[in-house]
Amino acid sequence: MDRSILQKCIHCGMCLPSCPTYQETKIERNSPRGRISLMKAIAEHAMELTPEFAHELYFCLGCLACQSACPVGVDYKTLFEASRQDIEKSKVLNNLFRLTARTLLIKFLFLSPTRLRTFGKLLRLFQKTGLVKWINGFPFLPQKLREMALALPPIAPRFSFELISSHEIPSGNKSLYKVGLLTGCVQDLVFPNINRDTADVLLYNGCEVFCPPRQGCCGSLHAHNGEMETAQQLAKALISAFPVERLDGIITNSAGCGSHLKHFAELFPKGSEWRKKAEKWDQKVYDIHEWLVKIGYSIPKPTSLTIHSIRVTYHDACHLCHGQKIKNEPRKILKSLPNVEFVELKDADNCCGSAGIYNILQPTMAKKLLLKKIERIKETTASVVCTANPGCLLFIQKGLREQALNHQLVHPISLLAHYYRLTNQDSLEVPQSKA
Numbered sequence: 001m002d003r004s005i006l007q008k009c010i011h012c013g014m015c016l017p018s019c020p021t022y023q024e025t026k027i028e029r030n031s032p033r034g035r036i037s038l039m040k041a042i043a044e045h046a047m048e049l050t051p052e053f054a055h056e057l058y059f060c061l062g063c064l065a066c067q068s069a070c071p072v073g074v075d076y077k078t079l080f081e082a083s084r085q086d087i088e089k090s091k092v093l094n095n096l097f098r099l100t101a102r103t104l105l106i107k108f109l110f111l112s113p114t115r116l117r118t119f120g121k122l123l124r125l126f127q128k129t130g131l132v133k134w135i136n137g138f139p140f141l142p143q144k145l146r147e148m149a150l151a152l153p154p155i156a157p158r159f160s161f162e163l164i165s166s167h168e169i170p171s172g173n174k175s176l177y178k179v180g181l182l183t184g185c186v187q188d189l190v191f192p193n194i195n196r197d198t199a200d201v202l203l204y205n206g207c208e209v210f211c212p213p214r215q216g217c218c219g220s221l222h223a224h225n226g227e228m229e230t231a232q233q234l235a236k237a238l239i240s241a242f243p244v245e246r247l248d249g250i251i252t253n254s255a256g257c258g259s260h261l262k263h264f265a266e267l268f269p270k271g272s273e274w275r276k277k278a279e280k281w282d283q284k285v286y287d288i289h290e291w292l293v294k295i296g297y298s299i300p301k302p303t304s305l306t307i308h309s310i311r312v313t314y315h316d317a318c319h320l321c322h323g324q325k326i327k328n329e330p331r332k333i334l335k336s337l338p339n340v341e342f343v344e345l346k347d348a349d350n351c352c353g354s355a356g357i358y359n360i361l362q363p364t365m366a367k368k369l370l371l372k373k374i375e376r377i378k379e380t381t382a383s384v385v386c387t388a389n390p391g392c393l394l395f396i397q398k399g400l401r402e403q404a405l406n407h408q409l410v411h412p413i414s415l416l417a418h419y420y421r422l423t424n425q426d427s428l429e430v431p432q433s434k435a
C-alpha cells in the first residue's frame, strides 16, 4: 500500500455523495473515506487485514466516482487495486468454491484467447441446444455456479477474427493513419459486431486497421481482482501482439479495458525493459471516441433516409467518464448525427451496477443500482440508449428486458457506423448491440 497516496486524503468527505454504495447504505464504512481509513489503519499496523475488510473492498464497485469527486486528487484506483492484491495474498477469503472459481476463470480461461474462444463455442452450443438450462437440474453443483451459468450472455456465432481481417485498408487506398484495433475478451465473444463497426468507422475515417487475430484479455479483470502478476503476463502478451512502433494509435471501444490499457507501465518495475515498452504502448492507446474527435471524424451527412428523428440518450460507463475522463467526446459524436435529438440522462455517470463481475458477486446492491438507472432511462423518453462498455450494455439490457421495455441499446460507434452505412444502403433500422 502506497502510504503517500493514503496520506493525501484529508477526510473532507466531498466524495461521499458520489459513492453509489454510500448513497444506498449511508454507512461510513461503505464510503470511499471509510475504506481509505481502513486501508490506512492496516498500512500503519493499527489493524489486521480481516475478512470484514476484504468483504468491504469487494463491496466497493471500483467505479472511481470518488476519484472524480476528490478535490485533492486521491488516486483511489491504485489504493483499490493494491488492497485487493493484499487481500488475495492474505487468503482471508479463501474457500474451496471461491478458489476453484477464481482459478478456472481468472487463471485458466481468461489467460488464453484459444481457451476462451473454445469455451465460447461450447457455451454457444449449450445455449443453442437449451442444454445450459439443464444445469439447474444438477443439485450437486453449487447454487452460485448454477446461477452463474444461467446468467451468462448469449455467445455470438462468429468472433472478431472471423469478422475482421488482420490488416484492412480504407477504400481507395487513402490511408491517413495506421491504427491497431483491440477486440477484447467479453466484447469478442458477445459483441464482435461492435468490433466490426469500429473497424468500419476507422476505415471510413482514413485509418488503416491492424487487428491481430490472436488477442487475449487485457488483464483489467485480473488487476481489479488482485491478480497483478497475471495482469502483467497478459499486458506483455498484448504488447507483443501489435506492431506498436508502426502505429499512430491503438484503439479500444470498451471503457473498462481502456481504463486499464492506458496504464500498462504501472504494472512493471521502473527502469525495466518492459516498463519502457509499456510506456510507449500507453502513449498510443486511445478510446475510439477520443481518437475520432482527435483526428476530426467525418460527420455523417443527412440523407433521405435520415429524415425521421430519433431521441437518443447516453449512459456514461464508469471507466470511461471517471477512469479516462472521457465525457464530451461520445456526446459530441451522438449530437452530430443527422436528426438525432440528444437528451441527457439524469445521473448519467452513476454506476449501473454491472462493474465487471460485481453484478454476480453482489447481486443485491447491483440490482438496486440497475433499477435506479432504468428509472432514469424511462424519464428521458428516449427510444435509443447508448453506452460504450460491454458490461453496461449487458446489464442495462437485462434491466430493460425485466421491465419489458423495448429501447434500442447500442454502442455509440455502432450508431455512427449505421449512419455512415445509410449513405450507401436503404436500411432505416437502428442497430442493436444485442447479446
Ligand code: SF4
Pocket (backbone or CB within 6 Å): 018, 019, 020, 021, 022, 030, 031, 032, 035, 059, 060, 061, 062, 063, 064, 065, 066, 067, 076
Ligand atoms: S470506487 Fe465507487 S463504490 Fe468504491 S468507494 Fe469509490 S465511489 Fe464508492
Ligand code: SF4
Pocket (backbone or CB within 6 Å): 008, 009, 010, 011, 012, 013, 014, 015, 016, 032, 033, 036, 066, 069, 070, 071, 072, 073, 074
Ligand atoms: S478521498 Fe478525497 S474527497 Fe474523499 S475524503 Fe479523501 S480527500 Fe476527501
